[in-house]
Amino acid sequence: MTDDKKSAQEFKLDPDNELRFEVESKNEKVYLILKAGLAEVFGTEIVKGKTYEFSSGAKVAIYTWQGCTIEVKGKTDVIYVAKETPMVTYSNCHAALEFMRIEADKENKKGPTAMIVGPNDVGKSTVCRILLNYAVRMGRRPIFVDLDMGQGQISIPGTIGALLIERPAAIDEGFSQEAPLVYHFGHKTPSANITLSEMLINQLANTVKERLEVNKKTRSSGVIINTCGWIKGGGYKQVLHAAKSFEVDVIMVLDQERLYNELVRDIPNFVKVVFLQKSGGVVERSKTARSESRDQRIREYFYGTPKNSMYPHSFDVKWSEIKLYKIGAPPLPDSCLPLGMKADDHLTKLVLLTPNPGILHHLLAVSFAEKDDDEILLNHVAGFVCVTNVDNERQTITLLSPQPKPLPNNILLFSELQFMDSH
Template sequence: MLVSFPEDSILTKHIIKLKTDATIVEIEAKSEWRFEVAFEQKLLIKVVEGNAEIFGTELANDIEYKFTGAKASIYTHEGCKLQYQGEVSSEYISEETEMGHYINLHLALENIRNTAGSKAPNVLILGAKDSGKTTLAKILSSYALRMDRQPMLVNLDPSNSVFSIPGSLTATPISDIFDVEEGWGNTYTSGPTLLHPKQPNVRYYGYDDINTNLKFYKENISRLGLTALSRLQVDLDIKRTGMIVDTPPLGLKNIDLIQDIVSDFEISVIVVVGNERLFIDLRKKFNGRLSLVKIPKSAGVVEIDDAFKRKLQQRAIREYFHGTASTPLSPYTANVDYKYIKAYKPASGNTSVDAGFNPSIDQLGYDLSAVTGDAKSKSKLIESVENNSANLLYAVVAILHADKKDDEDVVARSSVFGFAVISGADDDKHFVRILLPVPGRVPDKAMIVGEFRYTE
């Protein structure tokens, strides 16, 4: 949950400063402690008494959790005591929480799952930017897991890094708890993990904003929907639980896209967070064909600025290759001749990108027009990229399951095999240096280049 941080809190009586650097926080029942930690800060938290959870995942007592670059909240049903040590930008206790609404929604979904002959609910969560959609998706997934369910968590917001790097759309069976320190946790593509690794199906859209190339975005969600529904048919645990679909900010102008998502994922329940007008319009549009639920926006939600989001995205890319402090990885670098690289980009016929969109590109001196090109290919989903440093240097590329010699339509339909970074490019010698997560030769596969760049 994204939270606001007042300068003064009337609940400071619940915060006790110890003689050491540690501080004890007493949280009353059905309240939450909201905190913010900058990327250059480190905060250690331990539950010393009672029970507590973060976004639905229960925290073990007397186990230290480390947070950096995070805005979150810890909720308690019956009251608890926390001990924290380190740096924190802001923190306060709030009794005004929407957790009661979230719990009631979970219980309603669980009732549908337990009803004989009833199909498990596929839930679509809609709302404006920074309304708490992703928080709700994580809480509903965590609560379902605690009931011995296995939900399919679908992320359709390419700006989020859900079990993959930014620019991706994912459908992930949830069979183990989330990694509260890392936000989501690692996948089987990232090497060994402390928790059971998640196994997402990944599509690479390659942009932060869905309107940058809406045609390619729609193609990706349609293909992801087919894959997710197919998994439900063969996995009884997931079929009995259903899907929870998180979305980018969608409103009244996106009604057609919302209808496409409802169709692609066979949605039976729509949850609208903090947008009464959208709720009413959708109720008229679907006219009783599915269930609609309205959830109020949490009072603690605040806007996440672009700088903070970019740091989250860069951290996700770095952790894909280098791991975390608890599970470090050793990536591999290979030099490859240009002739062995076959890269594509989303076709530029319906692309409109603001040149100042990504500050990290400007800092690298990267020419954004090399990616977007001119409007010459309106009918195609993707188009080939010329191998040169202007197009490839520092690019994050998705290595697809499609072979390099496959037709463009086959490549456009392919899911992601893995990711790499073009860490160097020499136009004179015609070779690129590629950063891979594991040792070995570069797969003989087609690649998709988006707008994301990464340097070490």
């Protein structure tokens, strides 16, 4: 390591400025210390004097309302101070939601349900994180809903889910993943099976409504919904569908005026549609980068993060001990359909699979369903395992699992997402 890499850089930020940096190099670590003043990362306050560590793939923005001094050690690929940030706008959005929460508190009503929409790579997840962190810092307990199955912030890609947020996200780790509610979709884009995707969105919306009923504090705190970047054609219909299912009060549109105008036209008047600028720090990701970030999410599911390592288990399961289903059968031509059957019913049909080499490296969801019927489609899942070996002779499969055996249930659902375990 050369001396210049070790050397620390010091940045003095004026009020309403943001220090942005990215760490790209593999095995590179960057350390951050707040020396003076107050600052935050995506809405989480930085503790003065504490060292925060970031590794490859990190894209960080340190914002200060009052001004601060920050020390950065290590090799960053990009580092600069931005004087133009949309943070004041995001803060105003938070204030408007907080006003709605105060009203909801008084009348013992449901707090605001806000949905963030926009194309890929405009910072939707970041805006969700900022709004959730600000809410929690006000003593709220909002529910975070993630409908972006391509990235999967709450569990792994190929799922949608909800999480009760009780404390701000850790600066280097994100929100604590305690007891998330996760539904298995099994594809990285809703277009792979829109019928199933809409069924799951309805199911998740109903479950979230039930949670809001039983907990007064969460009820007034409301819900913040992240969505996927597919916003044209079927994707737009899905945005409308989610808005209706979750009975949203506010839709925040990031960076796309066309989408904003379409929503103003199509959404009922009692829903407020707001247009927001994206942050200049948002980076467009290539297909490769998106797929690497998916792999990273799955790897963390099994192995944890550099700061918080996990040691997954590997064990064999007999084929006879499990029931493996795939959701969706190949479509039948109309002439072969039984009377009264709709042509898209095949999209939500359960197909029993015999384990075969084709399932190697695929993820499987462990269902909570008790009976093997249609209930399996709409049940949330206990977690995920990955198939690391298929032994035809012994009729066993080897599974990588975050927990030791036995599996919590013998009903498993096939996901088209794969994970090559390179440990």
